[in-house]
Amino acid sequence: MPPAPEAAISATADEIRVAALEQFARAGYSSTSMRDIAGSVGIKAASLYNHFGSKEAILWDLTLTAFEELLRGRDLAIANLPNNSTPQDRLACLVTSHVAFHAKNSNQALLVNSQLAALSKSHYRKAVAMRAQYEDTMREVIDEGVAKGIFDTTDARVATFAILQMGMAVSGWFRPEGPLTVTDLCTIYVDLAAKMLAPLPLSH
Amino acid sequence: MPPAPEAAISATADEIRVAALEQFARAGYSSTSMRDIAGSVGIKAASLYNHFGSKEAILWDLTLTAFEELLRGRDLAIANLPNNSTPQDRLACLVTSHVAFHAKNSNQALLVNSQLAALSKSHYRKAVAMRAQYEDTMREVIDEGVAKGIFDTTDARVATFAILQMGMAVSGWFRPEGPLTVTDLCTIYVDLAAKMLAPLPLSH
DNA sequence: GTCTATATATCGATAGAC
DNA sequence: GTCTATCGATATATAGAC
Numbered sequence: 260m261p262p263a264p265e266a267a268i269s270a271t272a273d274e275i276r277v278a279a280l281e282q283f284a285r286a287g288y289s290s291t292s293m294r295d296i297a298g299s300v301g302i303k304a305a306s307l308y309n310h311f312g313s314k315e316a317i318l319w320d321l322t323l324t325a326f327e328e329l330l331r332g333r334d335l336a337i338a339n340l341p342n343n344s345t346p347q348d349r350l351a352c353l354v355t356s357h358v359a360f361h362a363k364n365s366n367q368a369l370l371v372n373s374q375l376a377a378l379s380k381s382h383y384r385k386a387v388a389m390r391a392q393y394e395d396t397m398r399e400v401i402d403e404g405v406a407k408g409i410f411d412t413t414d415a416r417v418a419t420f421a422i423l424q425m426g427m428a429v430s431g432w433f434r435p436e437g438p439l440t441v442t443d444l445c446t447i448y449v450d451l452a453a454k455m456l457a458p459l460p461l462s463h
Numbered sequence: 464m465p466p467a468p469e470a471a472i473s474a475t476a477d478e479i480r481v482a483a484l485e486q487f488a489r490a491g492y493s494s495t496s497m498r499d500i501a502g503s504v505g506i507k508a509a510s511l512y513n514h515f516g517s518k519e520a521i522l523w524d525l526t527l528t529a530f531e532e533l534l535r536g537r538d539l540a541i542a543n544l545p546n547n548s549t550p551q552d553r554l555a556c557l558v559t560s561h562v563a564f565h566a567k568n569s570n571q572a573l574l575v576n577s578q579l580a581a582l583s584k585s586h587y588r589k590a591v592a593m594r595a596q597y598e599d600t601m602r603e604v605i606d607e608g609v610a611k612g613i614f615d616t617t618d619a620r621v622a623t624f625a626i627l628q629m630g631m632a633v634s635g636w637f638r639p640e641g642p643l644t645v646t647d648l649c650t651i652y653v654d655l656a657a658k659m660l661a662p663l664p665l666s667h
Numbered sequence: 668g669t670c671t672a673t674a675t676a677t678c679g680a681t682a683g684a685c
Numbered sequence: 686g687t688c689t690a691t692c693g694a695t696a697t698a699t700a701g702a703c
Contacts, residue, residue: 289494303688314680376490414651420636444621451616506668512697
């Protein structure tokens with residue numbers, strides 16, 4: 260009979276990731292110490308260095324994963340679009356994946372939206388490039404809709420910022436136990452974005 | 464003849480405020496040291512304590528001033544409204560003062576939007592109360608417009624967050640030397656907010 | 668109101684025993 | 686892979702000379 264797997268008390272790298280993500284996102288990178296992270300997984304600070312080379316290495320690991328998941332969510336959403344999708348379809352699809360990510364992964368969202376400055380220069384550059392790549396997807400859909408006369412807006416760049424930003428803010432206030440489901444939330448934001456870009460004349 | 468006023472090399476409290484605001488807003492409170500602040504006004508860290516009792520006292524001084532100016536901007540904008548103003552008028556007025564503040568005072572905006580957690584508990588509570596007071600003004604205008612059937616939105620609370628947040632983001636990217644004037648910017652955001660709340664049916 | 672010097676605490680990171 | 690012990694740097698803040 261093989262020995263029963265012992266109840267592992269040791270801190271795995273993933274446990275460290277969870278604890279560090281939570282604290283980096285909520286308290287900020289420079290307000291979080293290695294002792295804080297170690298304490299919340301039940302080990303001493305020195306033991307963290309068996310899993311990560313430095314504090315910044317933890318942040319970079321978390322940042323890279325967060326961006327990969329954000330971009331993968333976008334890719335999956337786009338892949339599910341029918342071939343004859345309209346700019347409205349693509350806008351709705353992007354806003355949905357954007358808002359859903361920021362609602363479901365608030366710690367990852369807070370990390371990529373407010374802790375990039377703590378990265379090393381080289382990692383910071385890569386992170387900014389990933390963020391730009393993500394933002395460009397939204398911008399291209401809006402530009403295309405404007406070019407086709409389907410969307411109307413005074414300044415497409417500002418509208419892109421506005422739509423992305425109102426979704427990012429979701430990570431700061433949305434609570435799954437609140438009155439809204441993530442699906443509700445996505446519907447609301449899709450409607451808001453669609454109205455912002457609507458070509459219909461307003462009554463005033 | 465009275466003696467000519469000597470060229471004061473001494474660091475005044477206001478010079479310290481300017482330097483600390485810049486660094487707290489850009490690098491974050493906990494990433495900024497008293498030596499950093501002192502160095503940028505040409506004195507040693509110990510001399511800062513002749514002007515402020517602690518590092519947190521500087522942050523609170525800056526936070527209080529920023530909220531006072533934000534709320535004063537709102538009050539002035541409301542005071543200039545005609546007696547027979549519509550909810551659309553009031554929305555436009557609030558969005559304009561909101562966006563203008565975040566464009567013109569980006570450091571103050573970044574401070575109140577992302578550095579409150581560094582305050583002491585008692586100061587933090589007061590800051591959150593001031594922020595809630597500010598947000599309530601926007602919410603009340605939107606609620607009133609919805610009640611009168613002038614605005615239409617699935618969720619007034621979410622729409623309020625969205626409108627406030629897209630304006631707050633301005634402090635992160637707007638540059639006065641860029642292609643847009645502050646007036647342009649306010650017009651764009653007033654239009655976006657108005658369309659978000661527009662009661663007209665959409666074509667789809 | 669500035670400075671130097673220092674107190675005290677905590678930081679990230681390393682060395683080496685187990 | 687964990688620990689204790691510790692290094693060197695840096696943090697906020699204070700004391701006291703000028």
